[in-house]
Amino acid sequence: ASQAAANARGRSERPQSAAASRIIGISLQEAQQILNVSNLNPEEIQKNYDHLFKVNDKSVGGSFYLQSKVVRAKERLDEELRIQAKGDKEKGRKAET
Helix, strand or coil, rough: HCCCCHHHHCCCCHHHHHHHHHHHHHCCHHHHHHHHCCCCCHHHHHHHHHHHHHHHHHCCCCCCCHHHHHHHHHHHHHHHHHHHHHHHHHHHHHHHH
């Protein structure tokens, strides 16, 4: 069932982005919701990640499950930023030719 859901998510995303969703197990939209970011701003992502990771630390009464979700969301958004940077770099090379 989770593979079917990942495949359904993948149809609406770019191929590389869909592959990242399947590998990490979380969609871009879900990752943005978890970290409460509307656009892919690295500073905002890091700020929200640091805060949510800290407040969900088990030593302060947080939940390891939620902390894991925060880590996975950050990984997914970092991967999307990497994909976008790679795409921008390729576009720059095509424009030069």
